[in-house]
Amino acid sequence: xxxxxxxxLDPTFMRKLDQLALMSRKIFAGKxxxxxxxxxxxxxxxxxxxxxxxxxxxxRFLDWNIYARLDQLFLKLFLQEEDLHxxxxxxxxxxxxxxxxxxxxxxxxxxxxITYIGLINFDRVSLYGYANGLQTELTGVxxxxxxxxxxxxxxxxxxxxxxNLALTGKQFAIRHPQPGIVLLLSDxxxxxxxxxxxxxxxxxRYDVYAVQILSPEEIDPPFAGDLRLTDVEDDDVAEVxxxxxxLNRYKQNLQAYCSLLKEYCSRRGVNYLFxxxxxxxxxxxxxxxxxxxxxxx
Numbered sequence: 001x002x003x004x005x006x007x008x009l010d011p012t013f014m015r016k017l018d019q020l021a022l023m024s025r026k027i028f029a030g031k032x033x034x035x036x037x038x039x040x041x042x043x044x045x046x047x048x049x050x051x052x053x054x055x056x057x058x059x060r061f062l063d064w065n066i067y068a069r070l071d072q073l074f075l076k077l078f079l080q081e082e083d084l085h086x087x088x089x090x091x092x093x094x095x096x097x098x099x100x101x102x103x104x105x106x107x108x109x110x111x112x113x114i115t116y117i118g119l120i121n122f123d124r125v126s127l128y129g130y131a132n133g134l135q136t137e138l139t140g141v142x143x144x145x146x147x148x149x150x151x152x153x154x155x156x157x158x159x160x161x162x163x164n165l166a167l168t169g170k171q172f173a174i175r176h177p178q179p180g181i182v183l184l185l186s187d188x189x190x191x192x193x194x195x196x197x198x199x200x201x202x203x204x205r206y207d208v209y210a211v212q213i214l215s216p217e218e219i220d221p222p223f224a225g226d227l228r229l230t231d232v233e234d235d236d237v238a239e240v241x242x243x244x245x246x247l248n249r250y251k252q253n254l255q256a257y258c259s260l261l262k263e264y265c266s267r268r269g270v271n272y273l274f275x276x277x278x279x280x281x282x283x284x285x286x287x288x289x290x291x292x293x294x295x296x297x
Contacts, residue, residue: 016282017113020296021121022114022121022181023294023296052073085176086180086181087125087182088182090185091188092135092159092161093131093161094160094161095187099215100277101215101278103213103214107213111127114183114289115154126140164190164197165194166192176206179206181207184210186211186212187212195264202270210270211284212272
């Protein structure tokens with residue numbers, strides 16, 4: 001399911017996003033000097049304080065006006081700028097292209113909103129689609145001029161393959177040794193489990209946000225009778241008779257699975273959100289992410 005750029009973000013919603021900025025619960029130092037000010041002393045253009053000169057200091061930062069008045073050497077100190085690295089990992093396995101409203105479109109709309117906010121605030125943004133490992137990528141972009149390229153990237157992504165979060169987490173952690181914000185968008189339907197993949201992300205001190213996205217049909221299946229069900233990812237087949245008792249058991253198992261995922265995330269400092277696609281995606285961005293501290297005005 002491909003989409004147009006206009007389907008991801010409409011101009012009215014983009015104007016609301018213009019008032020927001022990404023933030024982390026931690027302070028991250030980038031390899032390149034960025035647009036984000038921190039209280040650590042550095043060499044940006046914003047003055048912070050003075051300190052006495054000591055041998056070996058850079059003479060370019062001496063304040064000669066103070067020297068003329070006091071006959072003493074003082075060094076100008078400035079607020080150091082930092083890069084905020086923001087990575088969005090989107091599950092593009094076949095199971096994501098499902099439901100009405102569609103999970104795949106829902107996930108990419110959230111990704112588009114976060115990408116837009118990051119780019120207009122000069123954060124360093126990376127986008128990844130993953131299934132059996134990292135599949136598609138647009139990495140290290142920064143600034144508003146990359147907006148159309150990023151939207152084209154998201155619009156052109158297709159959901160295919162079998163998901164493997166463990167391999168994805170390992171590959172991502174190797175490629176991104178620097179800490180930063182990681183937003184993970186997935187249904188988390190992982191036959192191999194989600195624990196190992198999340199451990200790789202946590203091992204690099206990333207500030208992780210996990211959004212579990214399910215369709216209304218998955219939360220409350222509208223099925224009954226004798227059915228032959230096929231797994232869209234690996235073609236596993238199950239023949240079942242869907243009764244009221246079976247549906248109730250399915251809902252209980254789904255709730256238990258999601259509760260375990262939430263508990264796993266909470267115990268390890270991962271911000272977790274469960275949402276159905278019938279919830280307006282702009283509510284996720286403007287309400288949830290602001291409440292959890294990912295976004296600020």
